[in-house]
Amino acid sequence: MKNMGEMLLTRTEFSEIVMGNTALVRAMVEAGTQVVTSYPGSPTPEIATAIQSIPLAERPFYFEFSTNEKVAAEVAFGASLNGRLATVFFKSVGLNVAADSFVQFSLLHCIGGLVIVLGDDPGANSSQNEQDNRHYAHMSYTPILEPANPTEVYTYYREAAALSQAMAKPIILRMTTHVCHAKERVAFAGWTPPERVDNTPRFDPANGPYIPLVAKVFPMKREALEGLKRVEQWVDERSLHRLIDNRSERGLITSGMVYLSVEDVLTGVAAKPDILKLAMPYPMPARAIADFLATHREVKILEELDDTLEKEIKALAFDRGLTTTILGKGDLEDWVGEYTPDKVRDILHRTWPDVVSPRIAVAPETLVPVSMRPAQMCPGCGHRSAFHAIKQALPEGGTITVADIGCHTLGFQEPYQMGEVLLCMGASTGIASGLALLNDSRPVVAFLGDSTFFHAGIPGIVNALFNQHNLTLVLMENGTTAMTGHQDHAASGRNVNGPVEAIPIRRVLEGLGVQHIFETDTYRQKELAELMRQALALKTFSVVIARHPCMLLFTRNQRKKSGYKARFVQIDQEKCARIHACVSDFACPSFSRAADGSVTVNRELCIGDGSCLQTCPTGAIIR
């Protein structure tokens, strides 16, 4: 068995069981992709893991984690203008960040080809919403291919790359969480590495116009719209849409992973409807859909999240005078959550009770009870120490705390309850500024992670300074982008390809003119609490840098070293006064309270960091 990096560069045909995210990287290699950019976010980080499994010297394309999704998209776009086949990938909400640049791409000639890979998240498995990014495809006139499984990820990426190069227009490859993470055996073609790295810049303004302003906007928009027609034809000619003919007068139109749920539900069903599985839901394949409608009495449109297809298909039927009964979404639940086989069964049973049987209720006694386990910070997490300390410095009930996105978001939970509002990456300072306005009695505290500082945090800080807002920003600096799997950021001193000069956050803050900067290690809880009090007393914009390296990353690295010895704390039962501050206030998951009131330490979890020692009023926690 080859390692992943070797597998991804295999020259001969082969097949392997891979994740959608891994299949994508092999497709990038085969398609001759030259520049790949990203900002981390679930469900896409394993794409980067697969890329990084190829040693830098052998990697057939340039790869970077950019500062945020907008910059990542711009870098890929710029590379494409230079004639390079470029790809950017990020999570669903990343498109909101990239949008200001992204919506222009289809107006311009991306001569090298440009594929935007989205990790959408129906079900909000790891996102703050389950936004349907097909809307962005519509508003930016960008065609969108929707694979259902790793094999289609592999095929559709290569189609997207070829189509984008042929049209010089961007193409979206929309993957969803379980398309990214599902595994199956994929048959890969061979690959011949390029003979030499092509460093010839091909940017030529004559390929433009590249300035979408004033009078140029209209012709550019017309061209983008005309392009959609040609794309529709391309997909048709290459037979990417699939028609599953079950000789029924009922039909079902679907796309992406939902198709797999349909297959599952229809297994063993006698009177299966015919199925039109769309490879590209936008631009809507008018010919294929009109033909399908015309040849069926009743057609159900089964689409996850919003009703973009349904609206278009109903309009098409109306325009063409087709009398087929079109069945779209029913109740509100049809808009919510992933279309898992169970959900699809429920919907299809409601639609055609004579075809699809209801879900078989599982007898409660056969269900294995799984206790609820809320997401929590890891043992030793510096953020926990920070919240524990800061909580003691805040006037009881008299503050407003604003969360941001990252591992520290978990501070909103019991027992810390720090962070009462949350929007998206980098929003905490801006929200806190608003909460500080016309507010003379409740100090406002915002939290922000270090990767997020660079991603989208700086404008809010500049605004707070510029408009003189009164709030304290706590920078939760752990040296990495922890929540998404420890990707480096501008202050880490490394990028994905090797060591680089770090951009220290403190220096950036000083450069911006922040007058009041406090700084300590979060394990120094008393000091942190004291600094917090000082910062709040200033009644002006202040920053407290609450620093401690991510202990999950640190411990993992330690474990790789020879001679590593596991460490843990223990409870001195003589000294333990059963106050339970370790369980109730500090709340490290390594501690648990036994039925007799004694406290025990789970040695599988404890990393022996000792950040808890100072939290016990009787000093009963010992190394």
Ligand SMILES: Cc1ncc(C[n+]2csc(CCOP(=O)(O)OP(=O)(O)O)c2C)c(N)n1
């Ligand atoms: C626009 C956007 N891009 C990416 C993500 C995915 N994401 C969630 S948390 C996070 C990491 C935040 O890192 P940092 O600010 O350093 O906080 P940490 O997790 O290290 O505490 C990222 C990238 C997201 N939620 N939104």
